[in-house]
Amino acid sequence: MKLPVKKCKQCDSILYTSKYHCTNCYSDELELTEIDGKGKIYSYTKIHAAPKQFADQAPYYVILVHLDQGLKVTGRLNGNDVQIDTPVELDEIKERAYFFKAR
The missing domain is CATH 2.40.50.840 (OB fold (Dihydrolipoamide Acetyltransferase, E2P))
Structure with a gap:
């Protein structure tokens, strides 16, 4: 089953869906996606x-x-x-x- 996550468009970090900013580069350009x-x-x-x-x-x-x-x-x-x-x-x-x- 796939797990819904957010991915940072700037640095490709994988984040929880509850995040609003990347914890790595602090960008707010996040997109919803799924991972294994x-x-x-x-x-x-x-x-x-x-x-x-x-x-x-x-x-x-x-x-x-x-x-x-x-x-x-x-x-x-x-x-x-x-x-x-x-x-x-x-x-x-x-x-x-x-x-x-x-x-």
Whole structure:
């Protein structure tokens, strides 16, 4: 699945869609685009005591993913087998949250 991002027209940096200026060159010339949602887990935590709206889903994993294009994102893992350097790919975006699955 593709991940929506912004790309700087001046220096080609890849940014989150919430950015209004490039964090590298400070240009405001950004364009919406998509990148491949594949990467590797570089950190994770298991949530046991979840906020009220997610309590019925606990326990679950929140993962930090280093995408192949360089961007680092936070998401949830659809599954229970998690290890550092596990290859993952974007499975869905639900209510502005990224859900990944192992590749």
